[in-house]
Amino acid sequence: xxxxxxxxxxxxxxxxxxxxxxxxxxxxxxxxxxxxxxxxxxxxxxxxxxxxxxxxxxxxxxxxxxxxxxxxxxxxxxxxxxxxxxxxxxxxxxxxxxxxxxxxxxxxxxxxxxxxxxxxxxxxxxxxxxxxxxxxxxxxxxxxxxxxxxxxxxxxxxxxxxxxxxxxxxxxxxxxxxxxxxxxxxxxxxxxxxxxxxxxxxxxxxxxxxxxxxxxxxxxxxxxxxxxxxxxxxxxxxxxxxxxxxxxxxxxxxxxxxxxxxxxxxxxxxxxxx
Numbered sequence: 001x002x003x004x005x006x007x008x009x010x011x012x013x014x015x016x017x018x019x020x021x022x023x024x025x026x027x028x029x030x031x032x033x034x035x036x037x038x039x040x041x042x043x044x045x046x047x048x049x050x051x052x053x054x055x056x057x058x059x060x061x062x063x064x065x066x067x068x069x070x071x072x073x074x075x076x077x078x079x080x081x082x083x084x085x086x087x088x089x090x091x092x093x094x095x096x097x098x099x100x101x102x103x104x105x106x107x108x109x110x111x112x113x114x115x116x117x118x119x120x121x122x123x124x125x126x127x128x129x130x131x132x133x134x135x136x137x138x139x140x141x142x143x144x145x146x147x148x149x150x151x152x153x154x155x156x157x158x159x160x161x162x163x164x165x166x167x168x169x170x171x172x173x174x175x176x177x178x179x180x181x182x183x184x185x186x187x188x189x190x191x192x193x194x195x196x197x198x199x200x201x202x203x204x205x206x207x208x209x210x211x212x213x214x215x216x217x218x219x220x221x222x223x224x225x226x227x228x229x230x231x232x233x234x235x236x237x238x239x240x241x242x243x244x245x246x247x248x249x250x251x252x253x254x255x256x257x258x259x260x261x262x263x264x265x266x267x268x269x270x271x272x273x274x
Contacts, residue, residue: 014192045075
Protein backbone atom coordinates (compact mmCIF):
# COMPACT_ATOMS: atom_id res chain seq x y z
CA UNK A 1 0.00 0.00 0.00
CA UNK A 2 1.51 3.32 -1.07
CA UNK A 3 0.70 6.67 0.53
CA UNK A 4 -0.42 9.57 -1.59
CA UNK A 5 2.22 12.03 -2.77
CA UNK A 6 3.06 14.20 0.24
CA UNK A 7 1.50 17.64 0.30
CA UNK A 8 3.85 18.70 3.10
CA UNK A 9 7.21 17.36 4.24
CA UNK A 10 8.21 18.17 7.81
CA UNK A 11 11.70 17.61 9.19
CA UNK A 12 11.67 17.24 12.98
CA UNK A 13 14.93 18.09 14.77
CA UNK A 14 15.67 18.45 18.45
CA UNK A 15 18.57 18.79 20.89
CA UNK A 16 21.09 20.21 18.44
CA UNK A 17 23.25 21.43 21.35
CA UNK A 18 25.38 23.97 19.51
CA UNK A 19 28.51 24.25 21.63
CA UNK A 20 28.70 20.50 22.28
CA UNK A 21 28.30 18.88 18.87
CA UNK A 22 30.05 15.93 17.33
CA UNK A 23 32.63 17.20 14.83
CA UNK A 24 31.06 17.90 11.44
CA UNK A 25 27.60 16.73 12.52
CA UNK A 26 25.72 19.93 11.72
CA UNK A 27 27.27 20.15 8.23
CA UNK A 28 26.31 16.56 7.48
CA UNK A 29 22.80 17.18 8.79
CA UNK A 30 22.38 20.32 6.70
CA UNK A 31 23.42 18.50 3.52
CA UNK A 32 20.92 15.73 4.17
CA UNK A 33 18.06 18.12 4.85
CA UNK A 34 18.79 19.98 1.61
CA UNK A 35 18.59 16.67 -0.26
CA UNK A 36 15.16 16.00 1.27
CA UNK A 37 13.78 19.47 0.37
CA UNK A 38 11.30 19.82 3.25
CA UNK A 39 8.49 22.35 3.30
CA UNK A 40 9.07 23.02 6.98
CA UNK A 41 11.69 22.20 9.62
CA UNK A 42 10.67 22.13 13.29
CA UNK A 43 13.29 22.28 16.05
CA UNK A 44 11.91 21.28 19.47
CA UNK A 45 14.42 22.86 21.82
CA UNK A 46 17.92 22.55 23.26
CA UNK A 47 19.34 24.53 20.40
CA UNK A 48 22.39 25.29 22.54
CA UNK A 49 24.46 23.62 25.24
CA UNK A 50 24.81 26.54 27.67
CA UNK A 51 22.60 29.34 26.27
CA UNK A 52 25.63 31.43 25.32
CA UNK A 53 25.32 34.18 22.74
CA UNK A 54 27.91 32.51 20.50
CA UNK A 55 25.94 29.25 20.58
CA UNK A 56 22.67 30.98 19.70
CA UNK A 57 24.40 32.80 16.85
CA UNK A 58 25.72 29.48 15.49
CA UNK A 59 22.24 27.94 15.78
CA UNK A 60 20.62 30.87 13.99
CA UNK A 61 23.18 30.71 11.18
CA UNK A 62 22.37 27.01 10.77
CA UNK A 63 18.60 27.65 10.70
CA UNK A 64 18.94 30.41 8.13
CA UNK A 65 20.63 27.91 5.77
CA UNK A 66 17.74 25.44 5.96
CA UNK A 67 15.61 24.94 2.85
CA UNK A 68 11.99 25.98 3.22
CA UNK A 69 10.51 27.50 6.35
CA UNK A 70 11.61 26.77 9.93
CA UNK A 71 10.20 27.24 13.41
CA UNK A 72 11.76 26.57 16.80
CA UNK A 73 10.94 26.50 20.48
CA UNK A 74 13.25 26.60 23.53
CA UNK A 75 14.52 23.72 25.64
CA UNK A 76 15.95 23.60 29.15
CA UNK A 77 19.52 24.04 27.84
CA UNK A 78 18.45 27.31 26.21
CA UNK A 79 18.23 28.98 29.62
CA UNK A 80 21.41 29.97 31.53
CA UNK A 81 22.45 27.30 34.05
CA UNK A 82 25.33 28.96 35.85
CA UNK A 83 23.74 32.40 36.13
CA UNK A 84 20.87 31.76 38.60
CA UNK A 85 19.68 35.38 38.67
CA UNK A 86 19.26 35.48 34.91
CA UNK A 87 17.71 32.02 34.88
CA UNK A 88 15.02 33.08 37.36
CA UNK A 89 14.24 36.57 36.11
CA UNK A 90 15.29 36.66 32.45
CA UNK A 91 15.55 33.00 31.40
CA UNK A 92 14.71 33.41 27.71
CA UNK A 93 16.26 36.78 26.90
CA UNK A 94 19.04 35.40 24.72
CA UNK A 95 16.74 32.90 23.02
CA UNK A 96 14.26 35.64 22.15
CA UNK A 97 16.98 37.97 20.93
CA UNK A 98 18.63 35.48 18.60
CA UNK A 99 15.86 33.01 17.74
CA UNK A 100 12.45 34.07 19.02
CA UNK A 101 12.07 37.05 16.75
CA UNK A 102 12.07 34.68 13.76
CA UNK A 103 9.58 32.11 15.01
CA UNK A 104 6.00 31.93 16.19
CA UNK A 105 3.86 30.06 18.70
CA UNK A 106 1.25 29.31 16.03
CA UNK A 107 1.48 28.09 12.46
CA UNK A 108 -1.61 28.02 10.26
CA UNK A 109 -1.10 26.56 6.80
CA UNK A 110 -3.62 24.90 4.47
CA UNK A 111 -2.10 21.49 5.27
CA UNK A 112 -1.62 21.87 9.01
CA UNK A 113 -2.33 23.89 12.13
CA UNK A 114 0.54 23.72 14.63
CA UNK A 115 0.80 24.97 18.21
CA UNK A 116 4.28 25.36 19.73
CA UNK A 117 4.36 25.17 23.53
CA UNK A 118 7.20 26.42 25.72
CA UNK A 119 7.73 23.69 28.34
CA UNK A 120 10.85 25.15 29.96
CA UNK A 121 10.75 25.74 33.72
CA UNK A 122 13.22 28.29 35.18
CA UNK A 123 12.79 26.66 38.61
CA UNK A 124 14.02 23.30 37.36
CA UNK A 125 17.09 22.26 35.40
CA UNK A 126 15.96 19.27 33.38
CA UNK A 127 12.26 18.81 34.09
CA UNK A 128 9.62 20.75 32.20
CA UNK A 129 6.26 22.34 32.92
CA UNK A 130 3.26 23.32 30.80
CA UNK A 131 0.97 25.98 32.18
CA UNK A 132 -2.74 25.17 32.10
CA UNK A 133 -3.68 28.50 30.53
CA UNK A 134 -1.23 28.08 27.66
CA UNK A 135 -2.36 24.52 27.00
CA UNK A 136 -6.04 25.45 27.03
CA UNK A 137 -5.42 28.33 24.63
CA UNK A 138 -3.50 26.05 22.26
CA UNK A 139 -6.25 23.40 22.42
CA UNK A 140 -8.95 25.95 21.66
CA UNK A 141 -6.93 27.23 18.71
CA UNK A 142 -6.33 23.73 17.34
CA UNK A 143 -10.06 22.99 17.65
CA UNK A 144 -10.72 25.71 15.08
CA UNK A 145 -8.77 23.89 12.37
CA UNK A 146 -10.37 23.56 8.97
CA UNK A 147 -11.28 20.18 7.46
CA UNK A 148 -8.16 18.61 5.99
CA UNK A 149 -5.72 20.42 8.27
CA UNK A 150 -3.54 18.16 10.41
CA UNK A 151 -3.47 19.37 14.01
CA UNK A 152 -0.04 19.25 15.63
CA UNK A 153 1.25 20.31 19.05
CA UNK A 154 4.94 20.40 19.92
CA UNK A 155 7.02 20.95 23.06
CA UNK A 156 10.57 20.22 24.14
CA UNK A 157 9.65 17.83 26.97
CA UNK A 158 7.74 14.59 26.36
CA UNK A 159 3.95 14.52 26.45
CA UNK A 160 4.07 10.81 27.27
CA UNK A 161 3.64 9.66 30.87
CA UNK A 162 6.51 10.12 33.31
CA UNK A 163 8.88 7.20 33.60
CA UNK A 164 12.09 6.45 35.42
CA UNK A 165 15.04 8.03 33.69
CA UNK A 166 13.09 10.45 31.49
CA UNK A 167 14.92 13.46 32.91
CA UNK A 168 12.13 14.57 35.20
CA UNK A 169 9.26 14.47 32.75
CA UNK A 170 6.93 17.43 32.31
CA UNK A 171 4.53 18.73 34.93
CA UNK A 172 1.14 19.31 33.35
CA UNK A 173 1.66 16.61 30.74
CA UNK A 174 -1.48 14.70 31.71
CA UNK A 175 -3.70 17.76 31.36
CA UNK A 176 -1.93 18.67 28.12
CA UNK A 177 -2.61 15.25 26.61
CA UNK A 178 -6.30 15.43 27.48
CA UNK A 179 -6.82 19.04 26.41
CA UNK A 180 -4.83 18.90 23.18
CA UNK A 181 -6.29 15.57 22.05
CA UNK A 182 -9.85 15.72 23.41
CA UNK A 183 -10.55 19.44 23.01
CA UNK A 184 -8.07 20.39 20.32
CA UNK A 185 -8.38 17.21 18.28
CA UNK A 186 -4.59 16.94 17.95
CA UNK A 187 -3.43 14.33 15.44
CA UNK A 188 0.28 14.44 16.35
CA UNK A 189 2.23 15.38 19.48
CA UNK A 190 5.95 16.02 18.98
CA UNK A 191 8.83 16.36 21.47
CA UNK A 192 12.57 15.92 22.03
CA UNK A 193 14.60 16.11 25.28
CA UNK A 194 15.15 12.37 25.79
CA UNK A 195 17.74 12.00 22.99
CA UNK A 196 15.97 8.98 21.60
CA UNK A 197 13.65 8.17 18.73
CA UNK A 198 10.24 6.88 19.82
CA UNK A 199 6.86 6.46 18.18
CA UNK A 200 3.79 5.65 20.25
CA UNK A 201 0.04 6.07 20.38
CA UNK A 202 -1.17 8.41 23.12
CA UNK A 203 -4.66 7.55 24.37
CA UNK A 204 -6.99 9.55 26.59
CA UNK A 205 -9.85 8.23 28.78
CA UNK A 206 -12.36 9.58 26.25
CA UNK A 207 -11.16 7.05 23.69
CA UNK A 208 -9.49 9.63 21.46
CA UNK A 209 -5.83 9.24 20.62
CA UNK A 210 -2.96 10.92 18.82
CA UNK A 211 0.35 9.81 17.34
CA UNK A 212 3.17 10.60 19.76
CA UNK A 213 6.62 11.13 18.25
CA UNK A 214 9.82 11.85 20.15
CA UNK A 215 13.05 12.43 18.25
CA UNK A 216 16.70 11.97 19.20
CA UNK A 217 19.57 14.37 18.69
CA UNK A 218 21.17 14.57 15.23
CA UNK A 219 24.32 16.31 16.41
CA UNK A 220 25.04 15.91 20.16
CA UNK A 221 28.42 14.44 21.05
CA UNK A 222 26.97 12.81 24.19
CA UNK A 223 25.05 10.12 22.36
CA UNK A 224 26.97 9.69 19.14
CA UNK A 225 27.83 6.09 20.06
CA UNK A 226 24.09 5.28 20.20
CA UNK A 227 23.38 7.03 16.93
CA UNK A 228 22.36 10.51 15.83
CA UNK A 229 18.73 10.85 14.73
CA UNK A 230 16.18 13.04 13.01
CA UNK A 231 12.71 12.40 11.61
CA UNK A 232 11.09 13.05 8.25
CA UNK A 233 7.29 13.27 8.37
CA UNK A 234 5.45 13.25 5.04
CA UNK A 235 1.80 14.28 5.29
CA UNK A 236 -0.84 13.75 2.64
CA UNK A 237 -4.44 14.08 3.75
CA UNK A 238 -5.30 11.01 5.80
CA UNK A 239 -1.84 9.48 5.34
CA UNK A 240 1.29 10.07 7.41
CA UNK A 241 4.63 8.49 6.58
CA UNK A 242 7.33 8.79 9.26
CA UNK A 243 10.93 8.03 8.26
CA UNK A 244 13.66 7.64 10.88
CA UNK A 245 17.13 8.77 9.82
CA UNK A 246 20.23 7.73 11.78
CA UNK A 247 23.95 8.35 11.56
CA UNK A 248 26.57 6.40 13.51
CA UNK A 249 29.98 7.86 14.29
CA UNK A 250 31.49 5.66 11.59
CA UNK A 251 28.99 6.80 8.93
CA UNK A 252 29.67 9.62 6.52
CA UNK A 253 25.96 10.30 6.00
CA UNK A 254 22.56 9.81 7.56
CA UNK A 255 20.80 6.60 6.53
CA UNK A 256 17.11 5.77 6.61
CA UNK A 257 16.70 3.01 9.19
CA UNK A 258 12.93 2.72 9.78
CA UNK A 259 9.58 3.67 8.29
CA UNK A 260 6.20 3.97 10.02
CA UNK A 261 2.94 4.56 8.19
CA UNK A 262 -0.35 5.75 9.61
CA UNK A 263 -3.77 6.16 8.03
CA UNK A 264 -6.86 7.85 9.39
CA UNK A 265 -10.25 6.21 9.28
CA UNK A 266 -13.51 6.54 11.23
CA UNK A 267 -11.85 5.15 14.37
CA UNK A 268 -8.89 7.53 14.20
CA UNK A 269 -5.24 7.00 13.31
CA UNK A 270 -3.86 3.48 12.97
CA UNK A 271 -0.49 2.08 12.02
CA UNK A 272 -0.32 0.03 8.84
CA UNK A 273 2.37 -2.36 7.66
CA UNK A 274 4.40 -1.74 4.55
